[in-house]
Structures are given as structure tokens and as C-alpha cells.
Amino acid sequence: MVAANGQGKLATAASAPDIIDKQARTHGYDFAGPFGAAAVSIVAPSVAYLLYFGCNEHGCPPTRLSWSQYVDQVIPTWNELFSLEVLGYVVAYILGLAFLNVTIPVQEKLGVRLKTGERLSYRLTSLETFVPLIGALAFGTYNYGWEWSLWTWIWDHYLHLLTAAQIVSFALACFIYIASFRSSKPLLAAGGNSGNHIYDWFIGRELNPRIGRLDIKEFCELGPGMMGWAILNAAFAAHQYQTIGRITDSMILINIFQFWYVFDSFYNEPAVLTTMDIVSDGFGYMLTFGDLTWVPFTYSLQGRFLAMYPVDLGVLGVAGVLLVQGIGYYIFRSANNQKNAFRTNPDDPKLRHLKYIETKSGRRLLISGWWGLSRHTNYLGDWIMGWAWCLPTGFGTWVTYFYVGYFAVLLINRERRDDGHCRVKYGADWDRYTSIVKSRIIPGIY
Numbered sequence: 001m002v003a004a005n006g007q008g009k010l011a012t013a014a015s016a017p018d019i020i021d022k023q024a025r026t027h028g029y030d031f032a033g034p035f036g037a038a039a040v041s042i043v044a045p046s047v048a049y050l051l052y053f054g055c056n057e058h059g060c061p062p063t064r065l066s067w068s069q070y071v072d073q074v075i076p077t078w079n080e081l082f083s084l085e086v087l088g089y090v091v092a093y094i095l096g097l098a099f100l101n102v103t104i105p106v107q108e109k110l111g112v113r114l115k116t117g118e119r120l121s122y123r124l125t126s127l128e129t130f131v132p133l134i135g136a137l138a139f140g141t142y143n144y145g146w147e148w149s150l151w152t153w154i155w156d157h158y159l160h161l162l163t164a165a166q167i168v169s170f171a172l173a174c175f176i177y178i179a180s181f182r183s184s185k186p187l188l189a190a191g192g193n194s195g196n197h198i199y200d201w202f203i204g205r206e207l208n209p210r211i212g213r214l215d216i217k218e219f220c221e222l223g224p225g226m227m228g229w230a231i232l233n234a235a236f237a238a239h240q241y242q243t244i245g246r247i248t249d250s251m252i253l254i255n256i257f258q259f260w261y262v263f264d265s266f267y268n269e270p271a272v273l274t275t276m277d278i279v280s281d282g283f284g285y286m287l288t289f290g291d292l293t294w295v296p297f298t299y300s301l302q303g304r305f306l307a308m309y310p311v312d313l314g315v316l317g318v319a320g321v322l323l324v325q326g327i328g329y330y331i332f333r334s335a336n337n338q339k340n341a342f343r344t345n346p347d348d349p350k351l352r353h354l355k356y357i358e359t360k361s362g363r364r365l366l367i368s369g370w371w372g373l374s375r376h377t378n379y380l381g382d383w384i385m386g387w388a389w390c391l392p393t394g395f396g397t398w399v400t401y402f403y404v405g406y407f408a409v410l411l412i413n414r415e416r417r418d419d420g421h422c423r424v425k426y427g428a429d430w431d432r433y434t435s436i437v438k439s440r441i442i443p444g445i446y
């Protein structure tokens with residue numbers, strides 16, 4: 001029997017456990033506890049600025065200037081750092097997308113079953129909002145050319161935009177954290193209720209913060225930041241055109257690859273409902289900052305670099321980079337699709353060739369195909385793709401390779417956290433699984 005409560009919640013009474021502690025205490029810490037959480041909350045926003053100040057018109061890194069020249073010319077004044085007007089635009093952009101999320105007519109999708117027995121319904125609108133948005137930007141560019149004032153404005157206000165995103169990320173995390181103490185006692189994330197304010201604010205205390213029909217976590221995960229990333233990249237291409245009168249092959253590749261990644265995530269939006277972020281992580285600063293600041297501003301570093309330091313790859317260079325991207329994408333997409341197909345319908349005849357083990361939870365774990373090579377071959381594919389995004393910047397700087405370094409750390413940490421969750425979920429069956437599939441990410445190596 002299914003009952004809807006008008007807030008996008010569906011409860012299946014038959015399967016709801018009898019007694020559930022919606023606000024159970026967290027046992028054990030990730031990220032080395034409150035100290036680690038505090039450190040990441042200070043270091044990560046600083047790195048976002050550092051990448052801007054450490055890679056700009058004065059060099060990447062800015063070795064052309066002495067330290068005193070650097071301080072004189074690069075350290076910004078308050079007005080260069082912050083603009084109330086730009087903050088207003090950023091807030092309007094996010095609220096505009098949120099408004100579209102709750103108003104666009106879409107078929108809602110059910111998320112995984114929560115420990116309360118309910119399944120939340122989600123309005124997945126990223127593709128429906130992205131396509132018209134991109135259409136409007138393409139139309140503007142077609143009419144006004146790459147000199148369109150919107151592109152120039154984005155380039156000129158990059159630092160203001162970054163600061164605005166930082167402020168919104170911080171404020172949103174605080175708002176959601178405070179709201180999680182409301183008297184109606186919402187469902188809390190298993191890992192985000194340690195009782196330590198800094199840790200819980202960072203990891204995320206509430207599992208599914210919502211305002212009416214808007215699921216704030218899912219909306220932020222795939223909405224404003226990912227779209228912002230693609231828009232920033234286009235502004236960087238426009239800047240390159242304005243400076244050298246053409247757009248280089250490397251810039252075209254970066255734009256296509258990353259646009260494709262964004263589009264692919266939107267196209268496969270239902271798959272986000274089974275990711276760790278939606279299923280088990282709360283919505284705290286780690287994700288508000290990650291989604292709204294880190295993704296758009298640091299993932300687009302290569303495009304910003306090429307806008308200032310054009311690189312021509314030539315036919316061989318383009319072919320090499322396409323090959324890396326092709327291999328990475330093939331592994332990433334096939335591995336993700338294989339698991340999604342298996343989780344959606346384990347008895348699908350197309351998956352008959354795959355071997356699996358049965359677990360006491362009733363769920364099966366694949367032990368052949370992509371998921372038999374390593375426990376996260378999809379991460380490996382994603383990381384290989386990351387190389388294809390860095391290589392077009394050439395070998396004149398190491399700064400643009402920041403992404404593959406950071407991403408390796410993120411994926412290793414993510415794999416460890418997922419391993420912890422699965423051990424709790426599957427108990428001894430997980431040990432059995434890991435004794436069969438020994439590699440964590442890179443088959444036979446790690």
C-alpha cells in the first residue's frame with residue numbers, strides 16, 4: 001500500500017520497520033573527525049582562491065613577478081574580491097533554477113528506501129532546465145558573437161562570482177544545519193549526528209533537507225554548480241576568441257569533454273539517486289561547497305588556463321587526447337550502466353552472463369564484468385577521463401594537473417567511505433565479496 005503525504009514522500013506501510021530511531025547517534029568519524037573536517041573546511045575554500053591567484057595573467061604559477069610585485073599587483077582590494085550586486089545575481093540564478101525545479105512538469109522518480117520504510121519522490125529536472133538555458137546562451141552567442149557582453153561580464157567578474165559562490169555555500173550549510181534541529185525531528189544521516197557541531201555541520205546532519213517539493217541536496221548536486229561549470233567554460237572560450245581571434249583545438253576539446261560530462265550526468269540523473277551522496281551522506285558544508293563552489297570553479301581551471309595561455313595540439317595531439325577520453329568514458333559509462341541495470345532489474349536476460357553472490361540482505365553483488373575487475377572500475381574510468389581534461393593544457397605548467405591529483409584523493413577517500421558503508425550493509429557477505437574481488441580501484445594494482 002502506498003500513501004503520499006503531499007511533500008513528495010511516499011510511505012509503504014507494509015515494509016516500514018516497527019521502531020526506527022530517526023535521529024540515531026553517529027558512531028565513528030570519517031575525515032579524521034572534527035579536526036579533519038575543520039581543516040578541510042578551511043583548506044578547500046582557500047585552494048579555490050589559490051588556484052585563481054596562483055594561475056592568472058601573471059603566470060601559472062605566477063613566477064614572472066617578484067613577491068613584492070605580486071603583492072602589489074595581484075592581492076585584491078575588498079571591492080575586487082566581493083560585489084554585492086554579483087552576489088545578488090548568483091542568488092537569483094540559484095533561486096531561478098530552484099523555482100524551475102519545483103514548477104516544471106516532470107515525472108517524479110522514487111529514491112531508494114529509507115530506514116523509515118519510506119521512499120522519497122524526486123523531481124529530476126536538470127536536463128529540462130539545462131537544455132533551454134544552453135539554447136538561450138547559444139542564441140545570444142549566435143546573435144552577438146563571442147564578444148557578447150555576457151561572456152565578457154563573466155570573465156571580468158570571475159573573482160566576484162567565486163566569492164559569491166563561497167558565501168552561498170557557507171550560508172546554505174549553516175541554514176540547513178540549524179534547520180535540522182527543528183522540532184519535527186527530521187531523519188538524520190547515519191554519519192552526521194556525532195554531536196560535534198563542526199563535524200556534523202561539515203558532513204551534513206540532515207539526510208534529505210527539503211523545502212516543499214524541492215529536495216535541496218539533489219538539486220544542488222546536479223543543478224547550479226554543474227551548469228555553472230559548463231557556462232564558465234564557454235565564457236573562457238569567448239575570452240580566448242576575444243584575445244587571439246580564434247578558439248584553439250585544445251579549448252574546443254576541453255569544452256566538449258566537460259560539457260559532455262555535465263550533459264551525461266543530467267541525462268543519467270536517475271542514477272544519482274543511488275549514489276552515496278544521496279543515499280547515505282547528509283547535506284552539509286562538504287556538499288554545499290563541493291557542489292556550488294568547488295565543481296564550477298576548480299573543475300574549470302583548464303579552460304581558464306587556456307583562455308590566457310592558448311595551446312594548439314595539432315592533429316596528433318587531438319587524436320591522442322581523444323583516445324584517452326574515449327577509453328576513460330567507455331570504462332566510466334559501461335561500469336556505471338552495468339551496475340544501474342543490475343540494480344534496476346537483476347534478472348534482466350541481458351545480464352545473464354554476469355556472476356554474482358547472494359547476500360543475507362537479499363541484494364546481490366556482482367563478481368564478474370566491470371565489477372569483478374575491481375570494486376570501483378567506474379572510478380578508474382572517471383580518473384582516466386580527468387587526464388584527457390588536463391593533457392590539452394600541454395606540459396608547460398603543473399598547475400592545470402591539479403584536477404587529476406585532487407581527484408585521485410577524492411576517489412580513494414570515497415572508495416574507503418563506501419567500503420565502510422557496505423561493510424555495515426552487508427556484514428560478512430562484504431568480506432566474502434572483497435575476498436573474491438580484491439582490487440579496490442585499479443585491477444591488480446590498487
Ligand SMILES: NC(=O)C1=CN([C@@H]2O[C@H](COP(=O)(O)OP(=O)(O)OC[C@H]3O[C@@H](n4cnc5c(N)ncnc54)[C@H](OP(=O)(O)O)[C@@H]3O)[C@@H](O)[C@H]2O)C=CC1
Nearest residue numbers: 274275276336339364365366367371376378379382414418
Ligand atoms: N567528478 C566527480 O567529482 C565525481 C564523480 N563521481 C562519479 O560518480 C559515479 C558514481 O559514484 P559513487 O556513487 O561514488 O559510487 P558507485 O557508483 O561506485 O556505487 C557504489 C555502490 O554500488 C553498490 N555496489 C558496490 N559493489 C557492487 C557490486 N559488486 N555489485 C553491485 N552493486 C555494487 C553499493 O551500493 P548498493 O549495494 O547499496 O547498491 C555501493 O555502495 C562514479 O562513476 C564516480 O566516478 C563520484 C564522485 C565525484
Ligand SMILES: CC(C)=CCC[C@@H](C)[C@H]1CC=C2C3=C(CC[C@@]21C)[C@@]1(C)CC[C@H](O)C(C)(C)[C@@H]1CC3
Nearest residue numbers: 040044221222265272275277286289290291294295
Ligand atoms: C574539496 C571538497 C570538500 C570536495 C567535496 C567533494 C565534491 C566536489 C564531490 C562530492 C560528490 C560529488 C559528486 C559529483 C561532483 C563532485 C562532488 C560534488 C557528481 C555530481 C559529478 C557527476 C557524476 O555523474 C555524479 C552525478 C554521479 C556525481 C555525484 C557526486
